[in-house]
Amino acid sequence: MSILVIGGAGYIGSHTTLTLKERGYQPIVFDSLELGHRKVIEILDVPFVHGDYGDLGALNRTIKKYDVDAVMHFGAYASVGDSVVDPAKYYESNIGRGLVLLRAVLDNGIKNFIFSSSAATYGEPQIVPIPENHPQKTTNPYGETKLMFERILRDYDHAFGLKSVSLRYFNAAGADAEGRLGEDHTPELHILPLVIDAALGRRPDIKVFGTDWDTRDGSCLRDFVHVYDLADAHIRALEYLKKGGSTTAYNLGNSYGTTVLEAIAAVEKVSGKKVTVVPAPRRPGDPGRLAASCDRIREELGWDPKYPDIETIIAHAYKWRESHPNGYNS
Ligand SMILES: NC(=O)c1ccc[n+]([C@@H]2O[C@H](COP(=O)([O-])OP(=O)(O)OC[C@H]3O[C@@H](n4cnc5c(N)ncnc54)[C@H](O)[C@@H]3O)[C@@H](O)[C@H]2O)c1
Numbered sequence: 001m002s003i004l005v006i007g008g009a010g011y012i013g014s015h016t017t018l019t020l021k022e023r024g025y026q027p028i029v030f031d032s033l034e035l036g037h038r039k040v041i042e043i044l045d046v047p048f049v050h051g052d053y054g055d056l057g058a059l060n061r062t063i064k065k066y067d068v069d070a071v072m073h074f075g076a077y078a079s080v081g082d083s084v085v086d087p088a089k090y091y092e093s094n095i096g097r098g099l100v101l102l103r104a105v106l107d108n109g110i111k112n113f114i115f116s117s118s119a120a121t122y123g124e125p126q127i128v129p130i131p132e133n134h135p136q137k138t139t140n141p142y143g144e145t146k147l148m149f150e151r152i153l154r155d156y157d158h159a160f161g162l163k164s165v166s167l168r169y170f171n172a173a174g175a176d177a178e179g180r181l182g183e184d185h186t187p188e189l190h191i192l193p194l195v196i197d198a199a200l201g202r203r204p205d206i207k208v209f210g211t212d213w214d215t216r217d218g219s220c221l222r223d224f225v226h227v228y229d230l231a232d233a234h235i236r237a238l239e240y241l242k243k244g245g246s247t248t249a250y251n252l253g254n255s256y257g258t259t260v261l262e263a264i265a266a267v268e269k270v271s272g273k274k275v276t277v278v279p280a281p282r283r284p285g286d287p288g289r290l291a292a293s294c295d296r297i298r299e300e301l302g303w304d305p306k307y308p309d310i311e312t313i314i315a316h317a318y319k320w321r322e323s324h325p326n327g328y329n330s
Pocket of ligand 1: 006007008009010011012013030031032033034035036037051052053054073074075076077078093097116117118119168169170171172173184185
């Protein structure tokens with residue numbers, strides 16, 4: 001089965017591409033390399049198209065050439081803060097280009113689509129762990145684009161029969177257990193790589209935004225999920241759609257939640273190095289507690305995370321980051 005992976009040179013897309021390949025699928029990576037890495041393509045050793053998912057011609061040619069059966073869409077701008085400063089960039093790309101991608105999907109008769117959605121669609125949670133039927137009241141343009149795209153996908157099912165699964169990731173983390181792939185964002189904004197950099201002496205300290213939240217130790221609570229388990233969920237979602245599954249959305253996390261201070265302590269334990277913590281004021285728009293209820297995907301798709309433990313997640317991330325001081329350019 002031929003799967004077009006939009007954004008497959010990025011963090012989650014690359015791990016999913018590798019997992020697809022290892023399980024006997026034929027992934028084709030389609031990526032602009034604006035945020036992804038050419039080195040990833042070498043490592044993956046799969047067909048690659050250097051293109052923008054807003055380019056209808058390039059998409060049509062690729063889909064026809066590789067006789068694509070299904071699409072996994074990881075491509076997006078994904079920084080909450082940046083989306084507040086420049087919402088046009090987010091709506092024009094995540095939505096505008098996303099609609100072009102869907103046009104190519106419809107025109108070529110592709111019926112199955114898997115979308116990288118986000119916990120950001122929920123906004124400030126009313127209950128934690130958050131179930132899928134929790135109100136989606138996102139608080140920033142990035143989250144709006146993810147929510148809007150989920151709604152577009154539902155409408156495209158009703159009108160055109162396009163079946164989709166939107167996977168709402170919480171905090172993607174970790175790296176390939178064998179150390180072939182890792183996390184390399186520029187700039188890096190995710191908490192675990194930043195804490196690891198502090199442990200490795202690549203940054204002086206780590207700021208903890210808010211120490212008076214209603215959590216075990218006053219720092220924010222987040223739900224880290226291993227990137228391999230995200231990849232596995234994509235393949236389960238694909239198999240579900242191939243068996244005639246209907247359009248739906250699932251949360252992806254580990255439900256127990258880890259506070260930022262607990263994550264820092266876990267990095268110290270894994271690395272054997274001390275991290276300097278600098279308490280800082282809360283950031284506007286940051287929810288205090290975010291954790292996913294994942295009962296639905298467990299029950300309906302049999303998803304059972306292989307690496308739920310935070311120390312394992314950190315150990316995999318640490319191993320890759322330590323050996324790649326300049327990311328994929330190391
Ligand atoms: N990382 C997380 O914790 C997290 C959490 C929730 C949701 N998500 C979503 O998951 C997806 C993947 O996240 P990631 O961390 O792997 O991001 P990433 O930036 O590492 O990967 C995105 C990839 O998409 C490519 N891309 C972007 N715009 C493109 C375009 N117009 N045409 C072609 N390719 C394009 C980039 O070059 C990059 O390789 C995103 O949609 C993001 O919103 C991520």
